[in-house]
Amino acid sequence: MSVIDLSKVPYPENNLRLFLDEVCEAHELDYAAYAGVNPIAGSVHGFVNYPDEWQTHYVERGYQHKDPALILARRSIAPVDWHGLRSAPAFQTIFRDAHDFGIAEQGLTIPVRGPFGDIGLFSVTRDCPDREWQLLKSKILSDLQGAAVQLHDNVVRSHALTRTLMHPALSKRETEILQWIAAGKSQQDVADILSISSRTVEVHLRSGRTKLGALTTAQAVGRAIGMGLICPD
Amino acid sequence: MILIIDGMNRHRYGRVLDEMFALRARVFGDRLGWEVDIVDGKEVDQFDALDPAYVIGLNDEGRVVSCVRALQTTGPHMLADVFSDILDGEAPLRSATLWESTRFCVDTEVLDRGNSRNSVSYATCELMAASLEYARNSGITDIVTVIDPIMNRVLKRSDCAPYDYVGSTKPMGKVAAMAALLDCTEDRINRIRKFAGIEGNVFVDDATAEALADPTPVAEERAMSCSLGWHEPEKPCRQDQLEQYLIDQLMDASTGEELAGAKRLADMLFDKKMIARRVTEMAGH
Numbered sequence: 001m002s003v004i005d006l007s008k009v010p011y012p013e014n015n016l017r018l019f020l021d022e023v024c025e026a027h028e029l030d031y032a033a034y035a036g037v038n039p040i041a042g043s044v045h046g047f048v049n050y051p052d053e054w055q056t057h058y059v060e061r062g063y064q065h066k067d068p069a070l071i072l073a074r075r076s077i078a079p080v081d082w083h084g085l086r087s088a089p090a091f092q093t094i095f096r097d098a099h100d101f102g103i104a105e106q107g108l109t110i111p112v113r114g115p116f117g118d119i120g121l122f123s124v125t126r127d128c129p130d131r132e133w134q135l136l137k138s139k140i141l142s143d144l145q146g147a148a149v150q151l152h153d154n155v156v157r158s159h160a161l162t163r164t165l166m167h168p169a170l171s172k173r174e175t176e177i178l179q180w181i182a183a184g185k186s187q188q189d190v191a192d193i194l195s196i197s198s199r200t201v202e203v204h205l206r207s208g209r210t211k212l213g214a215l216t217t218a219q220a221v222g223r224a225i226g227m228g229l230i231c232p233d
Numbered sequence: 234m235i236l237i238i239d240g241m242n243r244h245r246y247g248r249v250l251d252e253m254f255a256l257r258a259r260v261f262g263d264r265l266g267w268e269v270d271i272v273d274g275k276e277v278d279q280f281d282a283l284d285p286a287y288v289i290g291l292n293d294e295g296r297v298v299s300c301v302r303a304l305q306t307t308g309p310h311m312l313a314d315v316f317s318d319i320l321d322g323e324a325p326l327r328s329a330t331l332w333e334s335t336r337f338c339v340d341t342e343v344l345d346r347g348n349s350r351n352s353v354s355y356a357t358c359e360l361m362a363a364s365l366e367y368a369r370n371s372g373i374t375d376i377v378t379v380i381d382p383i384m385n386r387v388l389k390r391s392d393c394a395p396y397d398y399v400g401s402t403k404p405m406g407k408v409a410a411m412a413a414l415l416d417c418t419e420d421r422i423n424r425i426r427k428f429a430g431i432e433g434n435v436f437v438d439d440a441t442a443e444a445l446a447d448p449t450p451v452a453e454e455r456a457m458s459c460s461l462g463w464h465e466p467e468k469p470c471r472q473d474q475l476e477q478y479l480i481d482q483l484m485d486a487s488t489g490e491e492l493a494g495a496k497r498l499a500d501m502l503f504d505k506k507m508i509a510r511r512v513t514e515m516a517g518h
Contacts, residue, residue, distance in 0.1 A: 040470050075240025075284045077305050077332070078371035112329075113283075113308025141372030142330050149307055149329035161470065164505055165498075169324035173399075199416060200397040203375050207326040210307070 016154065020049045023147050027140040029124045030104060034151055035070055036112075036120035041159035054101035061097070066090040073109040074119050079141060082107045106133045110148040116162060120152030146215075153213050168211040170229055174204050181205075182221045183233040234291055235363040235435045236445060240284030245446040251275065252297040253289055260338040265381060266406030280335070283309060288364045290356050291437075292343070295445055299339040299360040303368070306331045306377065312399075312412060316379055319412050320400040322490070326377060332368055334378040348430070358391050358429030362422055363436065369417040376415045381408040388413070392424040476508050480515050 020032040033048035046064075048055060064070060068088035073080040082105060085091050095105050104127035112120035124144065126133060157163045170178070180190045187205070191198040205217055212227075214220035224230045238246050254275035261267045262276055269276045283304065290299035304310040306326055310333040313325040339360065344353045368376055377399060380388070388394055395413035402411040415421065426432070437445065479499045486492035499515065502508045 042470065072241050077239060077284070077286045077303060078367070080241070113305050115308060115313075138370075142374055143372075145329040145372045160505070161475070161502075161507055164501060164507065167501075171320075171323040171326075173323070197396050199375075200414065203326065203328070203331065203397075203414060206328045206330065206374075207306075210328045211324075 016151065017047055017049060019147075019151060019154075020047070023124070023144070024049065027124070027143065028136060029126050031125045033123045034120065034155070035064070035123075036118065036152055036155050038116070038118045038156055038159060038162060040116050040118070040162050040165075041156075043159065045155050050103065051101060054098065054103060057097065057101065058094075063090075063094050063097075067094055069107070069109045069123055070121055073121055074111050076111055077113075079108050079110045079145070081137070082109070104128075106130075108137065110144055112148050112152040114152060114156055116156070116165065118152070118156050118162070120148065120155065122148035122151060146210075149210060150213065150215060153210070157213065168213075168227070168229070170208060170211060170224070171204075174208040174211070175224075175230060177201055177204050178208055178221055178224050179230045181217060182225065182230055234293075234437050234441065235359065236289045236291060236437050236442060237286060237367060238289060239286040243284075247447050249289060249291070249297060249445060250287075253287060253300045254281075256297055256300060256340055257336055257338060259340075259342070261336065261406075264341075265408050268406065280304060280309070280311060280315075286367070288360060288367055290339070290360045290363070291445070292351065296343065297340070298343055299356045301334050301337040301360060301364050303332045303334050303364065303376075306333050311335045311379060312377065316410065316412070318403050319379070319410060323400065326399065328375075330372060330374040332373050332376050334364060334376050337378065337380060337384060354387075354391070355429050355431075357387055358393075358425050359431055359435055361388070361391070361393060362425045362429075362431055365415065365417045365422050365425075366435070369419075369422070373417055376417060378413050378415060379410055380413055381405075381410055383408065385411060385413060388415075392428045393421060472508060475502065476510060476515060479508065483515065 016034070020034070024030065024032050031048065031050050033046075033050060035044075035046045037044050050058075058064065066089070068085040068091050069080070069082060072085060072088060082091075082095075099105065104125045106128060107123060107125035109121050109123040112122065114120070122144070126136060128136070153166070157166060176194070177190055180193060181187075185193065187201050188198055191201045194201070205220075208224070209215070209217060209220045212220045212223045214223055221230070225232050236246075236249065238250065243250065254277050258269075258271045258274055258276035261269050262271045270278065280302070286303045288301050288303065289297055292298050306313075306328055310325075312320060312333055313327075317325070337360070339353055339356045341353055344356050345351055346353065348354055365376070378395075382402065385395070393415070395415055397414045399412045399414065402409045479495065479502070482495040482498070483492065486495050499508070499511075503511055
């Protein structure tokens with residue numbers, strides 16, 4: 001088994017640790033962490049933007065083997081608020097230590113499942129009162145879900161075989177919607193042209209972006225053109 | 234009342250899960266005539282081993298009267314792997330904020346007609362509202378749900394008409410199946426609640442959840458064990474394993490389309506030098 005710290009590996013398109021910083025910045029969060037396993041590549045990945053001292057302490061104590069945010073959250077399909085883990089074994093030990101290093105108890109873990117049995121866990125923290133945390137959470141959770149999958153897919157695609165297997169399979173609907181967007185049409189225009197609801201356009205666009213590993217529609221259009229899936233207008 | 238059971242708490246709810254699998258056997262096996270595997274009167278499939286989430290409706294006596302299963306569309310799910318016919322050969326939707334819901338059913342033997350809290354109509358709406366709320370609270374924006382035409386009519390009549398469909402209606406057992414899209418918006422949730430007269434929190438409180446759990450908790454080890462492991466992989470997939478996989482795919486292909494797909498994948502991996510032999514050489518293996 002190899003453990004790869006992707007933050008130290010030169011990366012073609014993006015720096016994943018930078019991505020964590022950007023997510024924190026955009027969503028008023030303190031820290032973010034990613035841990036993932038790719039059974040096809042036979043690799044475990046992890047990177048965080050926690051203070052280095054806490055990372056060292058965490059690994060020295062072997063907390064990755066008992067941290068409920070990793071062990072339990074991977075079995076959920078929904079984001080797991082750390083509030084619900086307080087009675088889990090090892091929670092108190094780890095979080096008492098974390099507190100000493102300035103890491104808040106307020107956090108959540110988003111489990112991501114990929115097509116190959118690959119699993120990613122994306123965690124974020126924020127030091128704030130309960131009420132504020134609940135408000136922040138409901139505001140940013142959809143975006144965090146998107147970020148978690150984006151990050152996980154990027155990690156999975158860093159391995160040659162899974163990258164090949166993950167070659168984006170767009171449906172006819174996704175392709176024609178991206179084609180119209182490439183032709184300069186707005187989402188509402190596309191809905192009118194195809195006689196479907198704007199919500200249908202949105203759900204297919206979101207799926208298209210996910211398959212293409214794109215954060216924005218513009219990026220998705222660019223990639224789809226680059227891969228010859230749609231034609232430049 | 235609604236209880237959510239997922240991989241984190243399923244070890245505590247053996248009784249509730251057994252009742253749910255028995256309900257699914259009666260509905261999908263007996264009534265709808267789907268090709269499902271029933272063992273000991275319980276309908277369980279391979280997706281139940283993947284730690285899905287179940288949204289389960291119970292009556293005041295704590296008996297299971299409705300249920301539905303949710304999976305993420307980013308990973309293995311039924312439309313991608315089993316119900317692909319419905320999609321007319323098109324790729325399934327895949328999104329971080331889209332869940333798939335399957336095996337939606339209510340117990341028509343225990344529930345009655347009419348509009349009381351013990352009716353089919355109320356139980357259906359309560360389960361629907363609860364699954365949309367659970368999804369929305371998880372940051373999910375839309376659900377793609379595999380249903381039969383009868384359920385589709387029930388949704389329309391309950392002021393919860395799907396905003397669209399993917400693929401087309403396909404025969405399945407005694408009825409047909411289709412994939413409908415539902416948004417998890419406040420608006421939709423409010424409409425269903427209003428239709429059925431559902432007020433307040435539908436989810437069980439901690440004390441009730443505790444009362445519904447099995448009397449003797451299982452050992453911690455069993456609770457932690459899981460098919461979807463944080464099993465640290467021992468080694469990467471080897472070239473000979475990959476070739477064997479491709480050979481299996483070629484041999485098992487039952488349609489021209491599947492065969493073409495298997496060949497395409499093998500060619501692609503050969504071009505990328507991930508395997509040493511060509512498809513033709515492997516086929517003669």
